[in-house]
Amino acid sequence: MRMTRYFVPVLKETPAEAQIASHRLMLRSGMVRQAAAGIYSWMPLGYRVLKRIEDIVNQEQIRAGHIPLLMPTLQSAALWRESGRYEDYGEEMLRICDRHGRDLLYGPTNEELITDIFRSHVNSYRDLPLTLYHVQWKFRDEIRPRYGVMRGREFLMKDGYNFDVDKASAIHSYNRHMVSYLRTYERMGLKAIPMRADTGPIGGDHSHEFLVLADTGESEVFFDDSILELSLGDRNIDYDCVQTCSAIMEEWTAPYSRTDETHDEALYRASVPEGRRRQSRAIEVGQIFYFGTKYSEPMGATVSDRDGRRVHVHMGSHGIGVSRLVGAIIEASHDEKGIVWPEPVTPFPVGILNLSQRDSNAEAVCQMIYGELVKKGLEPLYDDRDERAGAKFATMDLIGLPWRITVGSRSLAKGVVELSRRSDGESENIVPEHAAERIAEIYAAHF
RNA sequence: CGGGGCGUGGCGCAGUUUGGUAGCGCGGCGGUUUUGGGAACCGCAGGUCGUUGGUUCGAAUCCAAUCGCCCCGACCA
Structure with missing residues (x-):
């Protein structure tokens, strides 16, 4: 691309509203332009980076055996009433009314839609396990968007959902996602540390967040320094192998690493030698959950098992903040002159x-x-x-x-x-x- | 939503206190000289001062309402 034929509106001066490095640099390098609070246009250079990240996410999902599809941004309120979340989700959900007075919403996540698709078309344990995902724009009406694309209201997220016949199988799906996420971040030139996390409004009892260390991060994290040395490198991984995935899961979860939400000071002191204790700020760039039958029960997502009995499927969900990663990578990789792109995501x-x-x-x-x-x-x-x-x-x-x-x-x-x-x-x-x-x-x- | 602040050429800002008809730097356009770390000079273009209403002979400036944006907090991929 010749610069004279391209469109990179760089700014010599820093726009007043930008507080953190990634926001400042994205505006100055002409990657994005704010359209409204927490809503951005992706200019050519930024769009290229966004696409590169999305490509890596897709490649690694497919490598792990997950199936891409695309669900809409606008959803009917009916399904959300069924799951009980239309009322629970609160003000963060952008509600819209169409000309016929029907209630719609701009999807903040997709558990209801995917469960509806699943229950309509899958009936047998023979069709499991199944993991479906998409990369789609989400909208969460944050009270206070900030930090550019790192906390926008509209954001691009990869979200995936696994369906398994029982808990054991769902736990393997959980572990498999852990491995594929580790590989995804590693391929972007990022050190993203898995940390035990709260499950929040999504529910369930297994969850890990993936955090990138950065002074401007919104999370406070505590971890064993030794986790930074772990790397998948060019290991050849069989994602269907239960032992392989659980071994990697154990490898990465053995060292202490938690966010302030789950931090246990006594355990931290007991299990991490003083010289290896590290405390830092960090940016969350992904999260995985196992939540069992939380959605399959209220929404009636069942399959016949080997004995012909109808059983509720066990589910999990997994997310990677694609647009947030653009900011997170810049936070982790820049200097006083500008951005320093890692090769795998450079525009x-x-x-x-x-x-x-x-x-x-x-x-x-x-x-x-x-x-x-x-x-x-x-x-x-x-x-x-x-x-x-x-x-x-x-x-x-x-x-x-x-x-x-x-x-x-x-x-x-x-x-x-x-x-x-x-x-x-x-x-x-x-x-x-x-x-x-x-x-x-x-x-x-x-x- | 609580607290604080800001809307003035594309960007960064001054001017508002004390009303008198808009200015600076960067950027843009034309020209001359330059040319290995954001060049210099000359000239030009570009703003109904967020919006609406009010006060006044006169409003960027005072008053009211309203819209938008930013920062701190609680919330969050």
């Missing part, structure tokens, strides 16, 4: 920066590298504006692409271009013909 893999825009040789070299990168499936962002070097560097640093190829007549005179890494500024000179290949090698390691 563009590399930026080409032409410092000598009017030098036809420099332009030719940039175009050659551009073409080579596109051939390798790595579309760069080429800053071909007629700007001074300083402005181009500042913009590129702000946008935060992980790699930059700097082309200028000065280095071209020596037959090289400069390849530099955003995270630490380290750079090397390479001949232009090798630039695309080097970028391809770097990215090969991430996919």
Whole structure:
């Protein structure tokens, strides 16, 4: 993409309303624009990141055997009256009335809809286990939206629901989600720590939240330092294997890690050596629940078991805050100059920066590298504006692409271009013909 | 919802106390000179001061209502 043909409305000055780094940087880099309190338009650059995160979420869901579908944003109040939550959910639920006076709501979550779909079409234990999910916009009418997309009213969430014939099977689904979530976050270059959590209004008694450490987080967390060393790496995981999933579950839940809601100071002191105790702020980026028959009973979701008896299905639900992750990743990865994108979610893999825009040789070299990168499936962002070097560097640093190829007549005179890494500024000179290949090698390691 | 604050060119702000017909910086457009870390100069365009009503000879400024937004708190993916 050539910058002169793209649309990245960067701001030199920080908008007054932005308090935290991610909000500030998303506004300044032209990723989002606020449309109303807690509601945002996703500008081209932000939209690319959102899509990359959504892609990773989808890939990992499908890898774990979960089935994508798409439910609507607007739902009929009837189903919610049936589950009893139309009254329980409270003011956070945006209620709408159509021209016929029928009550609708903008879905804050989808347990009722999915249960309705399930009970209408599934009747036998033979069709289980089943996990359905979708990535859809949600609306929760927060009293006070804040922190940009981190606490918006409208937000993009992946929410999934598992249906199992009994508790044992549902617990495996729970563990399987734990594993797939760990892998999902790891693939985004994030350290998200599972922590025992409250179940809140969703109900049930098994729940873990996934938290990303950040000073601006809204949760206070306590954990054993050793959990940070755990990594799935390139383990080959059989998601259908009960032992594999429960072993990983145990591995990650053995070290103490809890949010302030479930924190037990005595247990913390007893089970974590003093040198490994850590307390921090953190951002919640996902949560998994097992809640048994909480919805299947009131809504009559049953299947016939082996003996022909009707039994209520055991369910769980799982969520990943897709739009929130964009902010969370920035909170976890930025510096005073701007964003520092991890390779797996960056809007563009590399930026080409032409410092000598009017030098036809420099332009030719940039175009050659551009073409080579596109051939390798790595579309760069080429800053071909007629700007001074300083402005181009500042913009590129702000946008935060992980790699930059700097082309200028000065280095071209020596037959090289400069390849530099955003995270630490380290750079090397390479001949232009090798630039695309080097970028391809770097990215090969991430996919 | 309780407490605090703010709405003035695209962005950041001054002007409001003490009414007299709107200004600065950035950005935009044209031009000249520049060109490896947000350039300099010259010129130009752009605002019914959130909205409505009131007071007044006259309102960005005073009064009332209303809409929107932000911050702290309780709530939350």
